[in-house]
Protein backbone atom coordinates (compact mmCIF):
# COMPACT_ATOMS: atom_id res chain seq x y z
CA UNK A 1 0.00 0.00 0.00
CA UNK A 2 1.32 3.38 -0.86
CA UNK A 3 1.29 6.21 1.67
CA UNK A 4 1.83 9.66 0.26
CA UNK A 5 0.97 11.76 3.28
CA UNK A 6 3.69 14.07 4.45
CA UNK A 7 5.21 13.52 7.88
CA UNK A 8 4.29 17.08 8.68
CA UNK A 9 0.55 16.68 8.15
CA UNK A 10 0.46 13.37 10.02
CA UNK A 11 2.34 14.85 12.94
CA UNK A 12 -0.09 17.77 13.05
CA UNK A 13 -3.05 15.39 13.29
CA UNK A 14 -1.30 13.43 16.02
CA UNK A 15 -0.37 16.58 17.91
CA UNK A 16 -4.01 17.73 17.82
CA UNK A 17 -5.08 14.33 19.20
CA UNK A 18 -2.56 14.69 22.00
CA UNK A 19 -3.74 18.20 22.84
CA UNK A 20 -7.30 16.88 23.19
CA UNK A 21 -6.08 13.99 25.34
CA UNK A 22 -4.44 16.36 27.82
CA UNK A 23 -7.96 17.31 28.97
CA UNK A 24 -8.28 13.87 30.61
CA UNK A 25 -8.19 13.92 34.41
CA UNK A 26 -8.51 10.11 34.69
CA UNK A 27 -11.99 10.05 36.23
CA UNK A 28 -12.65 6.65 34.61
CA UNK A 29 -16.25 7.34 33.54
CA UNK A 30 -15.38 6.24 30.01
CA UNK A 31 -14.38 2.79 31.22
CA UNK A 32 -17.75 2.22 32.85
CA UNK A 33 -19.68 2.73 29.61
CA UNK A 34 -17.20 1.49 27.00
CA UNK A 35 -18.57 -1.74 25.49
CA UNK A 36 -15.16 -3.32 24.94
CA UNK A 37 -14.03 -2.27 28.41
CA UNK A 38 -16.99 -4.26 29.74
CA UNK A 39 -15.63 -7.24 27.80
CA UNK A 40 -12.19 -6.71 29.33
CA UNK A 41 -10.61 -5.89 25.97
CA UNK A 42 -9.84 -2.18 26.16
CA UNK A 43 -9.47 0.58 28.75
CA UNK A 44 -10.04 4.09 27.32
CA UNK A 45 -8.82 5.91 30.45
CA UNK A 46 -5.60 3.89 30.57
CA UNK A 47 -5.17 4.26 26.83
CA UNK A 48 -5.43 8.06 26.97
CA UNK A 49 -3.07 8.19 29.93
CA UNK A 50 -0.47 6.03 28.17
CA UNK A 51 -0.87 8.04 24.97
CA UNK A 52 0.13 11.28 26.69
CA UNK A 53 2.92 9.66 28.72
CA UNK A 54 4.49 6.66 26.93
CA UNK A 55 3.27 7.98 23.58
CA UNK A 56 5.17 11.21 24.11
CA UNK A 57 8.41 9.34 24.79
CA UNK A 58 8.08 6.86 21.91
CA UNK A 59 4.90 6.97 19.87
CA UNK A 60 5.92 4.07 17.61
CA UNK A 61 6.50 1.73 20.55
CA UNK A 62 3.23 2.85 22.16
CA UNK A 63 1.26 2.07 19.00
CA UNK A 64 2.97 -1.30 18.57
CA UNK A 65 2.11 -2.29 22.16
CA UNK A 66 -1.56 -1.31 22.07
CA UNK A 67 -4.52 -3.15 20.52
CA UNK A 68 -5.91 -0.13 18.71
CA UNK A 69 -8.68 -2.13 17.07
CA UNK A 70 -10.23 -3.20 20.35
CA UNK A 71 -11.74 0.28 20.30
CA UNK A 72 -14.89 0.25 18.16
CA UNK A 73 -14.76 4.05 17.66
CA UNK A 74 -18.38 4.01 18.83
CA UNK A 75 -18.05 7.31 20.76
CA UNK A 76 -19.95 6.00 23.78
CA UNK A 77 -17.15 7.05 26.14
CA UNK A 78 -17.14 10.67 24.98
CA UNK A 79 -20.87 10.98 25.66
CA UNK A 80 -20.15 10.45 29.36
CA UNK A 81 -16.70 12.05 29.51
CA UNK A 82 -16.93 15.27 31.58
CA UNK A 83 -14.20 16.75 29.40
CA UNK A 84 -16.12 16.31 26.16
CA UNK A 85 -18.97 18.26 24.60
CA UNK A 86 -20.77 17.37 21.36
CA UNK A 87 -17.90 18.66 19.26
CA UNK A 88 -15.08 19.72 21.55
CA UNK A 89 -12.77 18.24 24.17
CA UNK A 90 -11.96 14.54 24.27
CA UNK A 91 -13.47 13.16 21.08
CA UNK A 92 -12.22 9.62 21.64
CA UNK A 93 -13.13 8.16 18.25
CA UNK A 94 -11.33 10.98 16.46
CA UNK A 95 -8.29 10.67 18.71
CA UNK A 96 -8.18 6.96 17.88
CA UNK A 97 -8.55 7.67 14.16
CA UNK A 98 -5.62 10.11 14.33
CA UNK A 99 -3.41 7.57 16.10
CA UNK A 100 -4.34 4.91 13.55
CA UNK A 101 -3.61 7.36 10.76
CA UNK A 102 -0.08 7.81 12.07
CA UNK A 103 0.36 4.08 12.71
CA UNK A 104 -0.97 3.12 9.28
CA UNK A 105 1.33 5.54 7.48
CA UNK A 106 4.36 4.09 9.30
CA UNK A 107 3.29 0.45 8.75
CA UNK A 108 3.05 -0.02 12.51
CA UNK A 109 -0.40 -1.59 12.16
CA UNK A 110 0.38 -4.15 9.47
CA UNK A 111 0.40 -7.16 11.82
CA UNK A 112 -2.61 -6.01 13.82
CA UNK A 113 -4.62 -5.36 10.66
CA UNK A 114 -3.89 -8.88 9.43
CA UNK A 115 -4.86 -10.37 12.76
CA UNK A 116 -8.23 -8.68 13.10
CA UNK A 117 -9.35 -8.75 9.48
CA UNK A 118 -12.64 -10.26 8.32
CA UNK A 119 -13.68 -11.62 4.91
CA UNK A 120 -10.03 -11.55 3.75
CA UNK A 121 -10.14 -7.74 4.04
CA UNK A 122 -12.52 -7.59 1.10
CA UNK A 123 -14.30 -4.55 2.50
CA UNK A 124 -11.04 -2.59 2.54
CA UNK A 125 -9.56 -4.05 -0.65
CA UNK A 126 -12.53 -3.22 -2.91
CA UNK A 127 -12.39 0.50 -2.02
CA UNK A 128 -8.59 0.42 -2.41
CA UNK A 129 -9.02 -0.93 -5.95
CA UNK A 130 -11.69 1.70 -6.62
CA UNK A 131 -9.37 4.42 -5.35
CA UNK A 132 -6.54 3.32 -7.67
CA UNK A 133 -8.74 2.97 -10.75
CA UNK A 134 -10.18 5.69 -12.98
CA UNK A 135 -13.51 3.87 -13.11
CA UNK A 136 -16.06 3.08 -10.47
CA UNK A 137 -17.05 -0.53 -9.99
CA UNK A 138 -19.96 0.63 -7.90
CA UNK A 139 -22.40 0.72 -10.83
CA UNK A 140 -25.86 2.12 -10.30
CA UNK A 141 -27.40 0.64 -13.46
CA UNK A 142 -29.80 -1.39 -11.33
CA UNK A 143 -31.43 1.94 -10.43
CA UNK A 144 -31.08 3.79 -13.72
CA UNK A 145 -32.42 0.83 -15.73
CA UNK A 146 -35.42 0.30 -13.45
CA UNK A 147 -38.45 1.68 -15.34
CA UNK A 148 -40.23 2.36 -12.04
CA UNK A 149 -37.56 4.86 -10.96
CA UNK A 150 -36.71 8.33 -12.25
CA UNK A 151 -33.10 9.46 -11.85
CA UNK A 152 -31.03 12.22 -13.46
CA UNK A 153 -27.40 12.69 -14.51
CA UNK A 154 -27.32 16.40 -13.75
CA UNK A 155 -29.15 18.57 -11.26
CA UNK A 156 -28.93 20.18 -7.86
CA UNK A 157 -30.16 17.36 -5.63
CA UNK A 158 -28.23 14.09 -5.59
CA UNK A 159 -28.86 10.86 -3.76
CA UNK A 160 -25.62 9.15 -2.69
CA UNK A 161 -26.39 5.45 -3.03
CA UNK A 162 -23.32 4.04 -1.29
CA UNK A 163 -22.41 0.35 -1.48
CA UNK A 164 -25.80 -1.34 -1.30
CA UNK A 165 -25.41 -3.02 -4.67
CA UNK A 166 -22.03 -4.51 -3.80
CA UNK A 167 -23.21 -5.67 -0.40
CA UNK A 168 -26.02 -7.63 -2.03
CA UNK A 169 -23.42 -9.41 -4.19
CA UNK A 170 -20.99 -10.06 -1.34
CA UNK A 171 -23.52 -11.28 1.23
CA UNK A 172 -25.66 -13.13 -1.31
CA UNK A 173 -26.21 -16.10 1.03
CA UNK A 174 -28.53 -14.14 3.31
CA UNK A 175 -31.82 -12.84 2.08
CA UNK A 176 -30.98 -9.19 2.73
CA UNK A 177 -32.52 -7.03 0.05
CA UNK A 178 -29.85 -4.31 0.17
CA UNK A 179 -30.86 -2.90 -3.22
CA UNK A 180 -34.39 -2.26 -1.96
CA UNK A 181 -32.98 0.53 0.22
CA UNK A 182 -32.01 2.94 -2.60
CA UNK A 183 -35.05 1.78 -4.59
CA UNK A 184 -37.32 2.64 -1.67
CA UNK A 185 -35.76 6.07 -1.24
CA UNK A 186 -35.97 6.99 -4.92
CA UNK A 187 -39.63 5.91 -4.98
CA UNK A 188 -40.44 8.30 -2.13
CA UNK A 189 -38.42 11.11 -3.74
CA UNK A 190 -40.13 10.54 -7.11
CA UNK A 191 -43.58 10.56 -5.49
CA UNK A 192 -42.65 13.94 -4.03
CA UNK A 193 -41.78 15.22 -7.51
CA UNK A 194 -38.00 14.98 -7.04
CA UNK A 195 -35.79 13.28 -9.61
CA UNK A 196 -32.46 12.80 -7.83
CA UNK A 197 -29.07 12.77 -9.51
CA UNK A 198 -27.70 9.23 -9.26
CA UNK A 199 -24.11 8.79 -10.41
CA UNK A 200 -21.53 6.01 -10.41
CA UNK A 201 -19.98 7.21 -7.19
CA UNK A 202 -17.27 5.17 -5.52
CA UNK A 203 -17.34 3.81 -1.99
CA UNK A 204 -17.41 6.62 0.59
CA UNK A 205 -14.16 5.23 2.05
CA UNK A 206 -15.49 4.94 5.59
CA UNK A 207 -13.67 1.77 6.57
CA UNK A 208 -10.38 2.89 5.05
CA UNK A 209 -10.61 6.25 6.80
CA UNK A 210 -11.34 4.71 10.19
CA UNK A 211 -8.48 2.21 10.01
CA UNK A 212 -6.18 5.13 9.17
CA UNK A 213 -5.67 4.57 5.41
CA UNK A 214 -5.86 8.21 4.38
CA UNK A 215 -4.43 7.63 0.94
CA UNK A 216 -7.45 5.53 -0.07
CA UNK A 217 -9.99 7.65 1.81
CA UNK A 218 -8.76 10.91 0.27
CA UNK A 219 -8.78 9.54 -3.28
CA UNK A 220 -12.32 8.21 -2.92
CA UNK A 221 -13.53 11.44 -1.35
CA UNK A 222 -11.96 13.57 -4.08
CA UNK A 223 -13.44 11.39 -6.85
CA UNK A 224 -16.94 11.57 -5.40
CA UNK A 225 -16.76 15.30 -4.70
CA UNK A 226 -15.52 16.07 -8.24
CA UNK A 227 -18.20 13.86 -9.79
CA UNK A 228 -20.98 15.77 -8.06
CA UNK A 229 -19.44 19.15 -8.82
CA UNK A 230 -19.34 18.29 -12.53
CA UNK A 231 -23.04 17.34 -12.39
CA UNK A 232 -24.00 20.69 -10.82
CA UNK A 233 -25.02 19.15 -7.51
CA UNK A 234 -25.58 21.46 -4.55
CA UNK A 235 -27.25 19.15 -2.07
CA UNK A 236 -26.56 15.50 -1.27
CA UNK A 237 -29.07 13.21 0.37
CA UNK A 238 -27.47 10.24 2.13
CA UNK A 239 -29.12 7.24 3.69
CA UNK A 240 -26.44 4.87 5.03
CA UNK A 241 -25.12 5.99 8.42
CA UNK A 242 -21.44 5.66 7.54
CA UNK A 243 -21.80 7.48 4.23
CA UNK A 244 -23.66 10.23 6.05
CA UNK A 245 -20.88 10.58 8.62
CA UNK A 246 -18.24 10.72 5.87
CA UNK A 247 -20.02 13.27 3.69
CA UNK A 248 -21.14 15.51 6.52
CA UNK A 249 -18.16 15.45 8.88
CA UNK A 250 -15.11 13.70 7.43
CA UNK A 251 -14.97 14.69 3.74
CA UNK A 252 -14.81 18.42 4.56
CA UNK A 253 -11.72 17.65 6.66
CA UNK A 254 -9.92 15.60 4.01
CA UNK A 255 -10.74 17.36 0.72
CA UNK A 256 -10.72 21.10 0.12
CA UNK A 257 -13.77 21.57 -2.05
CA UNK A 258 -16.47 19.57 -0.28
CA UNK A 259 -18.95 22.44 -0.04
CA UNK A 260 -22.27 20.61 -0.49
CA UNK A 261 -25.25 20.74 1.78
CA UNK A 262 -25.54 17.21 3.18
CA UNK A 263 -28.77 15.94 4.64
CA UNK A 264 -29.90 12.57 5.89
CA UNK A 265 -32.83 11.28 3.87
CA UNK A 266 -35.05 10.98 6.97
CA UNK A 267 -34.63 14.70 7.64
CA UNK A 268 -35.13 15.46 3.96
CA UNK A 269 -38.42 13.65 3.60
CA UNK A 270 -39.77 15.14 6.83
CA UNK A 271 -38.69 18.66 5.90
CA UNK A 272 -40.21 18.33 2.43
CA UNK A 273 -43.36 16.64 3.71
CA UNK A 274 -42.89 13.63 1.45
CA UNK A 275 -44.79 11.42 3.85
CA UNK A 276 -47.97 11.65 1.78
CA UNK A 277 -46.89 8.32 0.29
CA UNK A 278 -48.22 6.83 3.52
CA UNK A 279 -51.69 8.27 3.15
CA UNK A 280 -52.61 5.76 0.49
CA UNK A 281 -54.56 2.62 1.25
CA UNK A 282 -52.54 -0.33 2.48
CA UNK A 283 -52.82 -2.99 5.13
CA UNK A 284 -50.16 -3.03 7.81
CA UNK A 285 -49.95 -4.13 11.38
CA UNK A 286 -46.35 -4.24 12.58
CA UNK A 287 -44.52 -3.79 15.86
CA UNK A 288 -41.02 -2.45 15.33
CA UNK A 289 -38.04 -1.31 17.34
CA UNK A 290 -35.31 1.04 16.14
CA UNK A 291 -31.53 0.69 16.51
CA UNK A 292 -29.56 3.97 16.41
CA UNK A 293 -26.36 3.42 14.39
CA UNK A 294 -23.42 5.27 15.96
CA UNK A 295 -22.51 7.08 12.72
CA UNK A 296 -25.95 8.66 12.54
CA UNK A 297 -26.33 9.13 16.29
CA UNK A 298 -23.42 9.80 18.61
CA UNK A 299 -21.09 10.48 15.67
CA UNK A 300 -23.65 11.88 13.26
CA UNK A 301 -25.16 14.93 14.91
CA UNK A 302 -27.56 12.84 17.00
CA UNK A 303 -30.21 12.20 14.36
CA UNK A 304 -32.46 10.35 16.74
CA UNK A 305 -35.89 11.81 16.09
CA UNK A 306 -36.38 11.75 12.30
CA UNK A 307 -36.36 7.96 11.81
CA UNK A 308 -38.68 7.57 14.80
CA UNK A 309 -41.04 10.27 13.50
CA UNK A 310 -41.22 8.48 10.16
CA UNK A 311 -42.01 5.14 11.77
CA UNK A 312 -44.66 6.69 14.01
CA UNK A 313 -46.24 8.34 10.96
CA UNK A 314 -46.98 5.06 9.24
CA UNK A 315 -50.51 3.98 10.15
CA UNK A 316 -50.48 0.52 11.71
CA UNK A 317 -46.83 0.64 12.77
CA UNK A 318 -46.16 0.58 16.51
CA UNK A 319 -42.70 1.68 17.64
CA UNK A 320 -41.51 0.03 20.85
CA UNK A 321 -38.19 1.17 22.26
CA UNK A 322 -35.30 -0.94 23.50
CA UNK A 323 -33.78 -0.33 26.92
CA UNK A 324 -30.73 1.47 25.54
CA UNK A 325 -31.46 4.00 22.85
CA UNK A 326 -30.13 7.21 21.30
CA UNK A 327 -26.93 8.28 23.14
CA UNK A 328 -26.96 4.96 24.99
CA UNK A 329 -27.65 2.71 22.01
CA UNK A 330 -25.46 -0.36 22.25
CA UNK A 331 -22.97 -0.97 19.47
CA UNK A 332 -23.30 -3.87 17.01
CA UNK A 333 -19.73 -4.75 17.99
CA UNK A 334 -18.03 -4.67 14.59
CA UNK A 335 -16.31 -1.54 13.33
CA UNK A 336 -14.96 -1.08 9.80
CA UNK A 337 -15.37 -4.85 9.37
CA UNK A 338 -12.80 -5.37 12.14
CA UNK A 339 -13.13 -6.74 15.66
CA UNK A 340 -15.45 -9.61 14.71
CA UNK A 341 -14.65 -12.32 17.24
CA UNK A 342 -16.24 -14.42 19.95
CA UNK A 343 -15.88 -11.55 22.45
CA UNK A 344 -17.58 -8.87 20.39
CA UNK A 345 -20.22 -11.39 19.32
CA UNK A 346 -21.60 -10.92 22.82
CA UNK A 347 -22.35 -7.28 21.92
CA UNK A 348 -24.42 -8.38 18.92
CA UNK A 349 -26.16 -10.97 21.05
CA UNK A 350 -26.97 -8.38 23.75
CA UNK A 351 -28.39 -5.95 21.24
CA UNK A 352 -30.50 -8.59 19.49
CA UNK A 353 -31.80 -9.76 22.87
CA UNK A 354 -32.73 -6.19 23.78
CA UNK A 355 -34.70 -5.98 20.54
CA UNK A 356 -36.40 -9.34 21.09
CA UNK A 357 -37.38 -8.33 24.63
CA UNK A 358 -39.48 -5.47 23.23
CA UNK A 359 -41.71 -8.00 21.49
CA UNK A 360 -41.04 -6.32 18.14
CA UNK A 361 -41.31 -8.27 14.93
CA UNK A 362 -38.78 -6.05 13.17
CA UNK A 363 -35.49 -4.49 14.22
CA UNK A 364 -35.22 -1.42 11.99
CA UNK A 365 -32.07 0.61 11.43
CA UNK A 366 -30.37 2.79 8.82
CA UNK A 367 -26.92 1.21 8.63
CA UNK A 368 -26.24 -1.59 6.13
CA UNK A 369 -23.29 -2.77 8.22
CA UNK A 370 -25.37 -3.12 11.41
CA UNK A 371 -27.94 -5.00 9.34
CA UNK A 372 -25.22 -7.30 8.01
CA UNK A 373 -23.65 -8.05 11.40
CA UNK A 374 -26.99 -8.61 13.13
CA UNK A 375 -28.24 -10.84 10.31
CA UNK A 376 -24.98 -12.77 10.42
CA UNK A 377 -25.51 -13.38 14.13
CA UNK A 378 -29.07 -14.60 13.59
CA UNK A 379 -27.94 -16.99 10.88
CA UNK A 380 -25.24 -18.67 12.94
CA UNK A 381 -25.71 -22.32 13.82
CA UNK A 382 -24.57 -23.97 17.04
CA UNK A 383 -21.94 -26.72 17.29
CA UNK A 384 -24.56 -29.33 16.42
CA UNK A 385 -25.59 -27.40 13.31
CA UNK A 386 -28.89 -26.20 14.80
CA UNK A 387 -30.27 -22.84 13.75
CA UNK A 388 -31.43 -20.28 16.29
CA UNK A 389 -34.97 -20.80 17.53
CA UNK A 390 -37.89 -19.07 15.84
CA UNK A 391 -38.37 -16.75 18.83
CA UNK A 392 -34.90 -15.36 18.23
CA UNK A 393 -35.58 -14.72 14.57
CA UNK A 394 -36.51 -11.09 14.75
CA UNK A 395 -36.45 -9.60 11.24
CA UNK A 396 -33.69 -7.07 10.61
CA UNK A 397 -34.53 -4.39 8.05
CA UNK A 398 -33.45 -1.02 6.84
CA UNK A 399 -35.95 1.80 7.43
CA UNK A 400 -36.34 2.79 3.75
CA UNK A 401 -36.71 -0.82 2.60
CA UNK A 402 -39.22 -1.47 5.40
CA UNK A 403 -41.35 1.52 4.44
CA UNK A 404 -41.25 0.58 0.76
CA UNK A 405 -42.21 -3.00 1.56
CA UNK A 406 -45.12 -2.33 3.90
CA UNK A 407 -46.53 0.36 1.64
CA UNK A 408 -46.28 -2.16 -1.20
CA UNK A 409 -44.10 0.15 -3.28
CA UNK A 410 -41.58 -2.64 -3.91
Ligand code: SF4
Nearest residue numbers: 034071072074075077
Ligand atom coordinates in the same frame (compact mmCIF):
# COMPACT_ATOMS: atom_id res chain seq x y z
S1 SF4 B 1 -14.97 4.79 21.24
FE1 SF4 B 1 -16.29 3.11 22.04
S2 SF4 B 1 -15.01 1.27 22.06
FE2 SF4 B 1 -13.63 3.07 21.84
S3 SF4 B 1 -13.02 3.55 23.93
FE3 SF4 B 1 -14.82 4.81 23.48
S4 SF4 B 1 -16.58 3.61 24.21
FE4 SF4 B 1 -14.81 2.22 24.08
Ligand code: SF4
Nearest residue numbers: 024026027028030081
Ligand atom coordinates in the same frame (compact mmCIF):
# COMPACT_ATOMS: atom_id res chain seq x y z
S1 SF4 C 1 -14.17 10.01 31.01
FE1 SF4 C 1 -12.87 11.55 29.97
S2 SF4 C 1 -11.77 12.61 31.62
FE2 SF4 C 1 -12.60 10.71 32.48
S3 SF4 C 1 -10.95 9.18 32.23
FE3 SF4 C 1 -12.25 8.99 30.44
S4 SF4 C 1 -11.31 10.32 28.91
FE4 SF4 C 1 -10.47 10.91 30.90
Ligand code: SF4
Nearest residue numbers: 118334340372373376
Ligand atom coordinates in the same frame (compact mmCIF):
# COMPACT_ATOMS: atom_id res chain seq x y z
S1 SF4 D 1 -20.58 -10.26 12.14
FE1 SF4 D 1 -20.64 -11.59 10.34
S2 SF4 D 1 -20.84 -10.18 8.60
FE2 SF4 D 1 -20.11 -9.00 10.35
S3 SF4 D 1 -17.87 -9.00 10.18
FE3 SF4 D 1 -18.45 -10.70 11.51
S4 SF4 D 1 -18.60 -12.49 10.14
FE4 SF4 D 1 -18.65 -10.63 8.86
